[in-house]
Amino acid sequence: MKVFLNYIHSFRGLAIIFIVAGHCIYAFNWDNNLLLRAILGRFINNGTVLFVFIAGYLFQHLSYKYDFKTYMKSKLNNVLLPYIIISVPAIVKAVFIAHDKGFDEYPKMLKIILLYVTGRHLEPLWFIPMIALFYVVSPLLIKLDKKNILYYSLPFFVIVSSIVPRNNLNIFQAFVHFISVYVGGMFCSRYREQTIKFTKKYFYPLVILFFLIFIADVYTTYTGSVLGFLNLWGKLLLCLLLINILQRFDAIVKDKFNYLAEISFGLYFLHAYVVSVFSKIIPDGSINGNIIFYSLYAFSAIAMTTLILFIAKKILGSRSRSIVGC
Numbered sequence: 001m002k003v004f005l006n007y008i009h010s011f012r013g014l015a016i017i018f019i020v021a022g023h024c025i026y027a028f029n030w031d032n033n034l035l036l037r038a039i040l041g042r043f044i045n046n047g048t049v050l051f052v053f054i055a056g057y058l059f060q061h062l063s064y065k066y067d068f069k070t071y072m073k074s075k076l077n078n079v080l081l082p083y084i085i086i087s088v089p090a091i092v093k094a095v096f097i098a099h100d101k102g103f104d105e106y107p108k109m110l111k112i113i114l115l116y117v118t119g120r121h122l123e124p125l126w127f128i129p130m131i132a133l134f135y136v137v138s139p140l141l142i143k144l145d146k147k148n149i150l151y152y153s154l155p156f157f158v159i160v161s162s163i164v165p166r167n168n169l170n171i172f173q174a175f176v177h178f179i180s181v182y183v184g185g186m187f188c189s190r191y192r193e194q195t196i197k198f199t200k201k202y203f204y205p206l207v208i209l210f211f212l213i214f215i216a217d218v219y220t221t222y223t224g225s226v227l228g229f230l231n232l233w234g235k236l237l238l239c240l241l242l243i244n245i246l247q248r249f250d251a252i253v254k255d256k257f258n259y260l261a262e263i264s265f266g267l268y269f270l271h272a273y274v275v276s277v278f279s280k281i282i283p284d285g286s287i288n289g290n291i292i293f294y295s296l297y298a299f300s301a302i303a304m305t306t307l308i309l310f311i312a313k314k315i316l317g318s319r320s321r322s323i324v325g326c
Contacts, residue, residue, distance in 0.1 A: 005061065006254055007246035012054050013257025014242065016264040018047025020271045020305070021298040023124065027279060028289030028297075037289065038222040042214065042231055046166075048127060049235035050242075051268075052178045055131060056185025059138070061192075066142050075135050079265065082325035083128045086269040090122040091115055118171060124272050126168040133175045134182055141186070151187050154180065158236075162229035177232075184236060188243065199244035210237045259306075266309045266326035267302070274305045 022045040030037035094101040094115060095108055101120045103111040119126035134141070144150035157180035167173040188195045199206060217230040246253055260267070278301065287293060313320040320326065 007243065007250045008054065008057060008061075009261045010246050010250075010253050010257040011050070011242055011261075012264050013260035014246075015047055015050035015054055016260055016267045017302065018044055018050055019124070020267060020275075020302050022047050023271065023275055024294065024298040024301055025289075027275070027282065027284050028287055028294060029285040030289040032288050033290060035218075035222055036291065038218045040294065042217045042221055042234075046231050046235055048166075048178070049181050049232065050239060051127070052131070052181040053185040053188075053236070053239045055134070056182035057189040058185075059134075059141070059182075060145060060186035060189035063142055063145060066138070068139055071138060072135060075132070077322050078325070079128065080132065081322050082265070082269060083125065084116065085323050086325070087116065087121055087125060089273070090125075094121045118169070120169065122272050123168070124268060126171060126174065127268070130171040130174045130178070133171065141183075145186060145190065150183065151190065154183055154187055157183055158233075161232055165228050181232075181236065184239070188240070195240070196244065196247060199240050200248075203241070203244055206237060206241060210234060210241060213237065260302075263306065263309050263313075263326040266312075266320075266324045267305050269325045270308060271301060271305045274308070275301050 025037070025040055025044065091112055095111055101115060103114045103120075106114065115121040117129055119129045141150075161177050161180040164173060164176045166177045213230055213234040217227070217234055220227045220230065278297070309324060309326060312324045313326065316323055
């Protein structure tokens, strides 16, 4: 039986903060502070890389007890079922009220199916159909995990991810884009001790490299010539650095992110609804963005979603995981 890795659990809690905070950036008008917008956007945004990396890491870490039927049953109950349930209000709005999100040329039932398959009905939920593709190919990944060819191919996967941009409207393209991230997570789990030793030995050079990539990413974004692969590379490096930091300071960090980690999928499922309600109260772009307002907004979105989940878990009891994802 493999040991529980608390620092990876903390990583998951930190990753969901990145994701929710990233979606809060769009609530403000940044015309008077474009540099701060670029800095926040390039550092906070694309937290999905952290989430996918952790998914790959934990998949390999728990591969010793992998059974396809058990694995898929778990994913159906704990990820796909709450996805279906949580999506209902957004699906109803898209199909019967606002008539948006595309597929209007199709019959309503087919449109509902297509929205579920693509996740277009609520912006962050494209992630669920995309990550489900990794569930489908999990038997292949398990077999390849036992052969080094999968990890020898990692540089190739990174090149592919750099060439194929992330596309939230196309889950297959998104799947291809995130393959290197998922396999990278698997690699760091398979060679956990070696990864920790490597990042410990070269921590400061890796920090310098991260900041060089980050500065280039911010500069190209600020000047209007975005190079998407820079953010991907930076986030992959950030994953390595965070593993090192969280593992090194596990005794201090321990329990700080545990609750957020436990409700991470619930936060992912519900935060878009909370942010949407916030946008009705404070219309997007009506306030000039600054670090104080942005921080308060992001904190409020996380806190409100957490409160809703806390109440839901109390009411639903043991059924909450199948309904709200945690």
